[in-house]
Amino acid sequence: MILVTGGAGFIGSNFVLDWLTQSGEPVVNLDKLTYAGNLENLASLKGDARHVFVQGDIGDQTLVAGLLEKHKPRAVLHFAAESHVDRSIHGPDAFxxxxxxxxxxxxxxxxAYWASLEEPEKSAFRFLHVSTDEVYGSLGKEDPPFAETNRYEPNSPYSASKAASDHLVRAYHHTYGLPVLTTNCSNNYGPYHFPEKLIPLIIVNALAGKPLPVYGDGQQIRDWLYVGDHCSAIRRVLEAGRLGETYNVGGWNEQANLDVVKIVCGILDELQPRADGKRYAEQITFVKDRPGHDRRYAIDARKLERELGWKPAETFETGIRKTVKWYLANGDWVRNVQSGAYREWISRNYG
Structure with a gap:
């Protein structure tokens, strides 16, 4: 049994689905179900005894302690987080x-739970903390990618809050001996991605005939990691990672935001052309850049490959095509997550 926090969110739900497909080991899934937590992501697990869902807050120590005592997981995988930079600018408190x-x-x-365990369960226990490359700050165009030894230079309330959580996890290992592992990933994309983030937002807006908002000049560069690859990396780190270590997880796929938008438009032109015969790229609209927008992120994932033999299976070309096809095939899911609150937020943020 493992316990997953935030397992109804984008990466967390993909991990739970992937985990049960790959291993079959039961999962206790603790999620607060904020706006980005969606039980529809887990609809295929309805009635599956291997998946125990609990709605609750990671900040509720009594609840968490009770779950740990009842289910006695061999590992806790911590995905739960507020994760959108734009939202952190408008409302940092929640982050x-x-x-x-x-x-x-x-x-x-x-x-407390780990301290109460007897051997060999105590030595076998793991706490895996899922974090982001944004804790390292921003790179210049010619700078080498982020390695695990880069100093932390977070530039947004979101990345600062994740940096703080990374430091806490590290401190609990060095002070108390808690057997921790940390992963810092690059930008994820794939199925079940809430349409406030760039790729799903572009797909959804393109199909609806709406403007495709691109911040500033669109030349902000990100390293794109297909969520299925991220899940396989986390499984591998949990299995064989060295205690107290950090592993950067990247896709080796650096792309400028504007290029990503154009690639998505091209795939949509091919798979679901506009009724008027025009190209989706004609909907691209440049909007005012967000405050403090980091210019470039890139991940050096060689440590993960060298120590644990992991590397991504998807290129950006294969992963983005899978992603667009998923959104085209799951219109009901998209419509169901686009609540009034979501529409109001998009309007406020992108003008």
Whole structure:
């Protein structure tokens, strides 16, 4: 049995589905079900005894302690986080509460549970913390990609809150001996991605005939990681990662935002052409850049490949095509997550 936090969100739900497909080991899934947590992501697991869903807050130590005592997981995988930079600019408080205070409360509950275990369960236990490359700050165009030894230079309330959570996890290992592992990933994309992020937003808006908003000049560069590859990396780190170590997970796929938008448009032109015969790229609209927008992220994932033999299976070309096809085939899911609150937020953020 493993316990997953945030397992109804984008990466978390993909991990739960992937985990049960690959291993079959039961999962306790704790998720608060904020706007980005969606039980529809897990609809295929309805009635599956291997999946136990609990709605709750990682900051509720009593709840977490009870789950740990009842289910006695051999590992806790911590995905739960507020994760959107734009939202952190408009409302940083939720990011501090969830990512910093929530992680602290979770660590306290897990530390007490781990301390109570007898051998060999105690030595076998793991706490895996899922984080982001954004904690390292921004790269210049010619700078080498982020390695695990890069210093932390977060530039947004989101990345600062994730940096703080990384530091807490590290401290709990060095101070208390808690057997932790940390992964810092690049930009994920794939199925079940909430359409506030670039790729799903572009797909959804393109199909609806709406403008495709691109910040600034669109030359912000990101390293794109297909979510299925991220899930396989996490499984591998959990299986064989060295205690207390950090592993950067990247896709070796650097792309400028504007190029990503144009690639998505080209795939849509091919798979679902506009009724008027025009190209989706004609809907591209440049909007005011967001405050403090980092120019480039890139991940050096060689440590993960060297130590654990992991490398991504998808190129950007194969992964983005799979992603567009998924959104075309799952219109009901998209419509169901586009609540009034979501539409209001998009309007406020992109003008």
């Amino acid at each position: 501090i509460q969830t990512n910093v205070v929530g992680t602290f409360q979770l660590l306290e509950a897990v530390r």
